[in-house]
Each structure stands twice: as structure tokens, then as C-alpha cells.
Amino acid sequence: MIWNEWGAAAFDRAKRERKPVFLHLATATSRVSATVDAVYERPQVAPLISRRFVAVRVTAEDRPDIVQRFGNRDGAPVILAPSGEALSTVSFFSPEDLAEALARCADAYAGGAEPSPHAPAAQAHGRPRPLPALEAAWPAAVLNGLRFDRADSHPCPDCLEFLLYAAREWKSNGIRERLKFQLSRLARGEAWDKKENVFARPDEVPRLDLNARLARLYLDAFALTGDESCREVGLKVAGTLLKAFLDDRVGAFKFVPEAAVRVFYADANAMAAVCLLRAAAVVKGGPWRETAGRALVFLTNMFDRERGMAHRWDGKAAIHGLLGDNAWAVLALTESFLSAGNRPHRELADAALRILFQQFWEEEAGGFLDRVPGEEDVPALKVLAMPGPLNSVALEGAWRLQHLKGNVHYGRWAAAALRSVIPAAGQTPSGERGTACASGGLASHGQDACASSSLARVQDMLSRGRMDLELVGRVGDAATDEMLAAVNRHYLPRRVVSFVDPDDQDFILPHKLKTLSWPKLFGCIDLKPKVEASRPDEVGALLDAIS
Known part of the structure; x- marks a missing residue:
């Protein structure tokens, strides 16, 4: 098989030769990826693809924007028109099944058949109107509707994080017990590999993003509940990040x-940095903070003042303009400031957030697009996509910097977004969708639950406002x-820490500190x-008094 790269050249060729595009979304995390690749090389399949299609192979981890539009649960190939419009997905159980299905697709396209109604939902044009106002009862409705039917095999960090947040902020013993149970x-x-101390969904190899987020969740849960089993799991997974994932x-x-x-x-890497900063708060000493610092240096080196964060580094040309990189960088850099008072990281976070507002902001109604539009995009990539989970990360970062930088516009824009x-994101303010929490594959099985959980958490955070802490001292x-470490040992999702120099009387006197x-x-x-x-x-009593 000769694969083409995603780009205008491949789609121009498809248009010129009047062929559909065969899109293969390959992934480094799938245990069956090599098997699927081998099927495409079979003698009854490869000549058919080469003769009747323009074959395009995309590494899913490299292009989450393409996955957002064309991904599906089982990683099946997608047939596209030369315009980039999805015509159909092709599920198969054997090379013979695939060959027959591809022949039918090619014949249908050559005969001018209409696109299949089973094309990926991300192709839908238009978008719902913004809500006139945020509904205060929506977060509770989302939480009440959450089901964790397959959470032991397909964990959703967004759903678990919302459960953790609600246990803390809503002061509910029932929610706390539900969190501990899950x-x-x-x-x-x-999903748990007790031999390797790592999480992995079925048919996937362990992946950094999932394990970094889950380790942080367990460590935060320990800080909230004091449950030693959560501490044990969190530190085991964080240790695996250092042992198996870190390239020294x-x-x-x-x-x-x-x-x-x-x-x-x-x-x-931003997720890993946040996880290790949390581990440093739980365990005194060890390599956690130093390794988190190295990951943050890596992020700093990946940042371009005009284009924002690069997506990947492997010695090849960088990919810029993806929401996830910039949003998670803002969250990791602000976490570094809040936990250690690193002012350069706060300023870099602000620079990244400005790029989010300048280049990713959807001007008509608000919210962040998943990618920066390009002049040479195929039409399908011009379909607007505003993924809820990634928007929640960006909006949490904007909420933090509203207070850390004193920019009220960030908060205003976050509420509008x-x-x-x-x-x-497909959510209803009534919260009536009782979607199961279970994610996996190229497209989330529980996408609605993950999106609604992440957005409901941020909505509640914005409505409650910050936990305002002023630390007079010198980092x-x-x-x-030691005083800051005492704060960090607690799970405080709404904390905003201001660092006040003891000699700064111009601040201390008017603020009555x-x-x-x-x-x-x-x-x-x-x-x-x-x-x-x-x-x-005395820190614990102080936090209780202002919670």
C-alpha cells in the first residue's frame, strides 16, 4: 500500500481522478492496529484500495482535529468525497468483508449515489443557539444523571473529576461515598494492570494522558477523603509515569x-506535569517536583509567541494550532504558579491564553474552536467543532487567570463561552441525558457524559467564585x-493564591493584611x-472557615 498524507494534494488528486478517499485513522495506542494494517495489505484488499480510492493514512494522536470530525468507536476506515465530506464508514470482520464493502462504496460513488445517512455526526452543519442564561440547576442534574456502567474498563476522567469536585464543593457525604466506590x-x-501499576482500556496499550489524569484524580481523592488506598494507587501510577513513560x-x-x-x-506532557505537582504535594521529597519542572521546561520550549503551542516533538516539522495543547498548557502553567509561586509560568500561561482568545475564539457566539482554521483546509475541516471537554480545560484556565492577572474580561468571556x-456540545440545560460514563476508542462511547460533566463542573466553579488566599511571605x-505546602496538601479546586511580598506595603495596607x-x-x-x-x-482550620 502506498499511503498519501492528509492535505490538499491528496484531495486534489481525488478530485482530478474522480475517486473517493479511503481514510485510515491509525493509532499508536491500539493493540490491534498492526492487525488492521495487515488487512489493508492483503492481496484482495490492497489493489482495490489503490485502484479505486486515494488512500490517506493519518496518525490519530497527531491530528485530534481530524479524529473529532471522522473518528468512530471501532477505528473503522471512513470513505470521503474529494471535498472531504464523509460518505460512509466501513465496518468489517474479514478481508473478504472489507473488499466487498469497498467495492460497493466505489461503485456507489462512481454511480453518483447520495452520501450515506450513516456518515459521522461531526459533519453536521449549523449549530444550536447559545443559551440566554446559564441554568443554576444544570450541574446537579448532570451529576444525578451520570451512570458508570462500564467505568471499570472504560474510565472517563472528566466524569470522575466532576464527582470529585462535587464531593468537595457540595459537601455531600453521599457523593463522597459514591466517589470512593467508583x-x-x-x-x-x-482497566487496572496491578503488575505494571498502570491503567489501560481494553484493546489499548497504556497511554500517558489517561494515566496522568487518573493518577492526579486518585491523589486529589486522597487529599479530600484521607483514603490511603487512593494515595497508594495514585503514587503507583505516578511512579509508572517516571519509570515507563519518561525519556530522561x-x-x-x-x-x-x-x-x-x-x-x-x-x-x-501538560497533564503529566499537573499530576506530578500533585504527587509532590502528597509526598515530601522525591523526584516529583523536579520532574514536573522538566516537563514544564519542555512545554516552554514548545511555545511560539505567534502560533502558540506546538503539538508534537520528534525532530520533524511541528504542528501548531490545536486547542488541546494550548488549553492544557495554560492549566499546567497556572498550576505551577498556584502550587509553587512560579511567576514566569503565570506570565507564559497568560500569553498562551491570549493566543486562545485571538486565534481559537468563535466570534459569532463565543467558545473555543478545536483548531485554528487554515487557508488550505479541505472544506470538511472548516466545519466548526467546539469539543466540550477541551473547552472546559480552556475555560478553567481563563477563570484562573481572570483572578491571577486581574483581567475581568477573561471571566466575562468564559461565562459567554x-x-x-x-x-x-450536544448538551441540554435540563440535563435529561442519562448517558453512561464509558469512553474508549477513537471516539468516546460516553462522549455526552464526558462533555456534560466537564462543562457542568466549570459552570459550578464560575458560579461559586474563587477561594481567595493571600500568602504574605517570600517563595x-x-x-x-512550608506554609504553601500545607495549602497544597488539600484538594482545593477553586483556590486562587496571591503571593504578597512582606515589604509591599502599598498592597498590604489597603488590603488590611x-x-x-x-x-x-x-x-x-x-x-x-x-x-x-x-x-x-493552622491552615486546615483556615480553609474550613472560608469553604
């Missing part, structure tokens, strides 16, 4: 452990760092200090 079930389920020469994490080609993705993205001073010594932590409500802590052992 995490315990997952750690005993099909590059200082970054591979996407899969046994990759034939060493490829490093920005979004997944939610009103637009919730219906665009790098041992006593100040009265102190004769430092470090001192102030818990504020409505911008006014309400409670203070002078020692790390």
Missing part, C-alpha cells in the same frame, strides 16, 4: 511506553514554602481578610 471499583477492574534524555514523557518512534505531545459551548524562604511577622496566610471573603494562619498546622 475509584475502588476502577482499581479492581479490567529529552526531559519529557512519551505517549506510550514501548513506542517504536519517540514522540512527545504537548497536551499529554459556556452559554455557547453547552448546547454546541524560596523555608517557612513560606495586618501582620507583624511572616509568613502569614489570610483567607479572604469578598476581598476582605476573614481568618488568618501563622503556622502550617
Whole structure:
């Protein structure tokens, strides 16, 4: 088989030769990918594809924007028109099945048949109107409608993170017990490899993004509940990230452990950095913070002031203009500032967020597009897509920087984006969709549940506002760092930490941060200090007082 790269040249050739496009979305994470590739090379299949189609092969991890539009649950090939419009997907059980199906597709296209009604849903044009206002009851309705039918084999980090968030912010013992049950079930389920201390969905190899997010979830759950089993699982998985995924020469994490080609993705490395910062908060000492710092250096080097984050690094041409890389970089860089007071990371996060608003913002109604449109895009890539989970990451970053940079516009735009993205992601404000939480494959089985969970969490976060902490002290001073470490040991999804130099009387006096010594932590409500802590052992009571 001779494969063409995705691009205008392949689609121009298809138009010139009056052939449909055979799109193969290959993935480095699939255990059956090599088997599928072998089927395409079979003598009854390969000549048929070469003669009657223009064959295009795309690595799914390289192009999440293409997966967003054409991906399907089982990774079946997709037949496209030369315009890029999806005509049909081709499911098969044997090479003979595939050959017969492809012959029918080619004959139908040559005969001018109408596109199949089973084309991927992402091809639909138009979008719902934005909501007139956010419905306050929607997050609770989403949580009540969540089902975790296959969560032990197909974990959805977005759904579990919403459950964790609600257990903390809604102060519900029932939700807390539900969280503990689901995490315990997952750690005993099909996805957990207790020998390798890693999670993997069926028919997939372990992947960095899933394990980084789940490890962070378990560590956050330990911080909330004190459940030692959550701490154990979280640290085991975080340890596997260092052992199996980290490339020590590059200082970054591979996407899969046994990759034939060493490829490093920005979004997944940002997730790993957040995970390791959490591990550093749970365990005093160890390699966690230093390794997180190396991943953040990698992200810094991947950033271009005009084009934003590059998607991948492997010594080849960079891919820019994808939402996930920029959104996750903002979240990781702000996490570094909140947990360690790293001011350059806060400024870099702000630069990345500005690119999100300048290049990814959907101007008509608000929200972030999954990619920056290009002049040479095939028409299918010009169909607007605003994935809910990635928008929730970007909006959480915007919410943080609204407070960390004092830019009220970020918060205003985030609220407007939610009103637009919730219906665009296929969610209803009534929350009546009781979609099962179960994700896997190139397209999520529980896509509605993942999207609604992530957006509902951010909506609730915006409505509650920040947990305002003012730390008078100096980062790098041992006593100040101990006070900050005491804060970091807690799970505080709405925390906003301001670092105040003890000599900055121009800030201290008008904000009434009265102190004769430092470090001192102030818990504020409505911008006014309400409670203070002078020692790390007083931090817990302070947090309880302002929660």
C-alpha cells in the first residue's frame, strides 16, 4: 500500500481522478492496529484500495482535529468525497468483508449515489443557539444523571473529576461515598494492570494522558477523603509515569511506553506535569517536583509567541494550532504558579491564553474552536467543532487567570463561552441525558457524559467564585514554602493564591493584611481578610472557615 498524507494534494488528486478517499485513522495506542494494517495489505484488499480510492493514512494522536470530525468507536476506515465530506464508514470482520464493502462504496460513488445517512455526526452543519442564561440547576442534574456502567474498563476522567469536585464543593457525604466506590471499583477492574501499576482500556496499550489524569484524580481523592488506598494507587501510577513513560534524555514523557518512534505531545506532557505537582504535594521529597519542572521546561520550549503551542516533538516539522495543547498548557502553567509561586509560568500561561482568545475564539457566539482554521483546509475541516471537554480545560484556565492577572474580561468571556459551548456540545440545560460514563476508542462511547460533566463542573466553579488566599511571605524562604505546602496538601479546586511580598506595603495596607511577622496566610471573603494562619498546622482550620 502506498499511503498519501492528509492535505490538499491528496484531495486534489481525488478530485482530478474522480475517486473517493479511503481514510485510515491509525493509532499508536491500539493493540490491534498492526492487525488492521495487515488487512489493508492483503492481496484482495490492497489493489482495490489503490485502484479505486486515494488512500490517506493519518496518525490519530497527531491530528485530534481530524479524529473529532471522522473518528468512530471501532477505528473503522471512513470513505470521503474529494471535498472531504464523509460518505460512509466501513465496518468489517474479514478481508473478504472489507473488499466487498469497498467495492460497493466505489461503485456507489462512481454511480453518483447520495452520501450515506450513516456518515459521522461531526459533519453536521449549523449549530444550536447559545443559551440566554446559564441554568443554576444544570450541574446537579448532570451529576444525578451520570451512570458508570462500564467505568471499570472504560474510565472517563472528566466524569470522575466532576464527582470529585462535587464531593468537595457540595459537601455531600453521599457523593463522597459514591466517589470512593467508583475509584475502588476502577482499581479492581479490567482497566487496572496491578503488575505494571498502570491503567489501560481494553484493546489499548497504556497511554500517558489517561494515566496522568487518573493518577492526579486518585491523589486529589486522597487529599479530600484521607483514603490511603487512593494515595497508594495514585503514587503507583505516578511512579509508572517516571519509570515507563519518561525519556530522561529529552526531559519529557512519551505517549506510550514501548513506542517504536519517540514522540512527545504537548497536551499529554501538560497533564503529566499537573499530576506530578500533585504527587509532590502528597509526598515530601522525591523526584516529583523536579520532574514536573522538566516537563514544564519542555512545554516552554514548545511555545511560539505567534502560533502558540506546538503539538508534537520528534525532530520533524511541528504542528501548531490545536486547542488541546494550548488549553492544557495554560492549566499546567497556572498550576505551577498556584502550587509553587512560579511567576514566569503565570506570565507564559497568560500569553498562551491570549493566543486562545485571538486565534481559537468563535466570534459569532463565543467558545473555543478545536483548531485554528487554515487557508488550505479541505472544506470538511472548516466545519466548526467546539469539543466540550477541551473547552472546559480552556475555560478553567481563563477563570484562573481572570483572578491571577486581574483581567475581568477573561471571566466575562468564559461565562459567554459556556452559554455557547453547552448546547454546541450536544448538551441540554435540563440535563435529561442519562448517558453512561464509558469512553474508549477513537471516539468516546460516553462522549455526552464526558462533555456534560466537564462543562457542568466549570459552570459550578464560575458560579461559586474563587477561594481567595493571600500568602504574605517570600517563595524560596523555608517557612513560606512550608506554609504553601500545607495549602497544597488539600484538594482545593477553586483556590486562587496571591503571593504578597512582606515589604509591599502599598498592597498590604489597603488590603488590611495586618501582620507583624511572616509568613502569614489570610483567607479572604469578598476581598476582605476573614481568618488568618501563622503556622502550617493552622491552615486546615483556615480553609474550613472560608469553604
